[in-house]
Amino acid sequence: MNKHILRDSLDDASVAPEACQVISPANAERPHAGAVTARVLGTTAFRMALDTSGAAIARRKYKRVHDVCGPKTHHVIMAYNGSVQRMERRSGRSVATGTFRPGAVIIIPEGSSSRWDIPKPVDVVEFYLPHATLERVAEEADTAGPVNLLERTAHPDPVTSRLLLTAADTLEGNEALDTLFRRQLTSLLATRLLAAHSGLPTTIQPTMGGLSPKVLSRAIERLRPDSDADVSLAALASDAGLSRFHFCRAFKKSTGLSPHAWLRQHRLEEAKNMLRDTDASVISVAVALGYSSQTAFAAAFRKLTGETPSNWRRRAR
Numbered sequence: 236m237n238k239h240i241l242r243d244s245l246d247d248a249s250v251a252p253e254a255c256q257v258i259s260p261a262n263a264e265r266p267h268a269g270a271v272t273a274r275v276l277g278t279t280a281f282r283m284a285l286d287t288s289g290a291a292i293a294r295r296k297y298k299r300v301h302d303v304c305g306p307k308t309h310h311v312i313m314a315y316n317g318s319v320q321r322m323e324r325r326s327g328r329s330v331a332t333g334t335f336r337p338g339a340v341i342i343i344p345e346g347s348s349s350r351w352d353i354p355k356p357v358d359v360v361e362f363y364l365p366h367a368t369l370e371r372v373a374e375e376a377d378t379a380g381p382v383n384l385l386e387r388t389a390h391p392d393p394v395t396s397r398l399l400l401t402a403a404d405t406l407e408g409n410e411a412l413d414t415l416f417r418r419q420l421t422s423l424l425a426t427r428l429l430a431a432h433s434g435l436p437t438t439i440q441p442t443m444g445g446l447s448p449k450v451l452s453r454a455i456e457r458l459r460p461d462s463d464a465d466v467s468l469a470a471l472a473s474d475a476g477l478s479r480f481h482f483c484r485a486f487k488k489s490t491g492l493s494p495h496a497w498l499r500q501h502r503l504e505e506a507k508n509m510l511r512d513t514d515a516s517v518i519s520v521a522v523a524l525g526y527s528s529q530t531a532f533a534a535a536f537r538k539l540t541g542e543t544p545s546n547w548r549r550r551a552r
Contacts, residue, residue, distance in 0.1 A: 288365050288368045288421070289309070289365045290362070290363060290364050290365060290421045291363045292360065292361065292363070293361045293363075294358075294359070294361070295361065296358045296359075298355075298356050299353055299354055299355065299357075300352070300353045301351070301352050301354075303348065303349070303350045303351075304343070304350070304351060306347060306348050307343060307345060307347070308345065308365075309345055309364055309365050309366070310343065310344055310345045310364040310365075310366065310384050310428075311341075311343040311361060311362070311363055312342050312343075312361070312362040312364065312395065312424070312428065313340060313341040313342075313343075313359045313360070314359065314360045314395065314396040314400050315335045315337060315339050315341075315357070315358070315359055315389075315396070316358045316359065316400055317335070317356070317357060317358045319335070319336040320334070320336075320353070320357075321334055321354075322334075322353045322388070323351070323352040323353075324349050324350070324351055325352075326347065326348070326349040326350075326386070331388040332388070333389025333390070335353070335357070337396070338392070338393040338397075339390060339391055339396065340387060340390055340392045340395050340396050340399075341387060342384055342385065342390070342432055343386070344384045344385070344386060360400055361399075362399055364421075364425060364428070368421060368425055369382055369384070369425050369428070370382050372422055372426055372429065372480060373429055373433075374478075375479060376429065376478075376480050382429070384432050384433055385433065387432060390432075392431060394427060394431070395427050395431065395432075398423065398427065402420060414466075414467065415467070415468065415495045415498060416495045418467065418468045418479075419483065419493060419494070419495050422468070422483070426480065444485065444488065445486070445488035446475060446482075446485045446486060450475045450476075451489050451490070454474070454486060454494070455497075457470070458497065458498050466498070468482070468494065471486075482494075499539070500539075502525075503535075503539050503540070506524055506532070507547070509523065509524075510547060510548040511548065517529055517532070517544045517545060517548075520532065
């Protein structure tokens with residue numbers, strides 16, 4: 236599976252006047268919103284695909300923006316990581332000003348067009364969310380009414396901001412974990428946006444109770460490293476007869492952990508058992524547990540235990 240590691244863009248360029256281009260909704264081959272944004276910012280960012288719907292996340296650094304940004308193919312949500320500065324956004328005759336600071340977010344709904352004036356260097360993490368994904372999460376969460384995101388200009392939202400700024404740190408180089416995490420993160424961010432930035436009076440309905448013992452047992456069997464079953468959220472939820480949103484909530488209520496966190500913790504325990512009770516090499520343990528490399532396994536192990544696998548093995552024996 237292709238993996239893209241999120242990292243800072245090395246290009247810190249200004250925006251050329253022609254960089255922002257209007258993308259016609261009638262165009263059958265509109266580029267991904269991230270590609271349009273790359274032209275707007277004049278930078279090349281490394282993107283990490285979150286799920287097969289086309290959702291993506293990127294980090295960019297640029298000097299300034301003074302131009303009109305045409306309609307995007309996705310909802311674009313930006314979290315700021317930098318010093319405090321004023322900014323301005325114009326849509327027709329409407330002018331919105333705000334203070335860009337840590338904990339603030341910008342939301343550009345799909346299809347909207349506006350002129351941006353940001354005079355100083357900016358470091359942002361961007362999330363590109365397809366409207367179809369937002370509608371899917373809204374349906375699973377039993378929302379009522381049309382689903383539309385509100386425009387936000389440097390709007391205080393430390394929860395969404397923190398989710399975006401820390402997203403890359405949770406990737407560990409394990410294919411099953413990465414895939415599951417990306418899907419959960421997409422749904423989590425979409426759920427947060429519905430709750431805080433859609434204008435719906437009631438967005439999320441509570442889920443009562445956890446999974447039944449039988450359903451929980453089947454889910455855990457799927458998640459075990461020696462299982463060949465599909466461990467995607469869609470497969471886990473379908474087997475439980477629930478939507479992905481309700482399955483995640485019920486699984487966490489039953490186990491205290493999300494499916495991704497449970498899988499990560501279980502593989503750590505498996506790794507400890509193999510390191511303590513067998514003479515298998517560290518790389519053999521990594522391969523057996525599905526990690527893409529010994530380095531990825533060692534990084535994940537150290538993150539959760541504070542030790543390298545080799546040091547932990549010496550201490551445990």
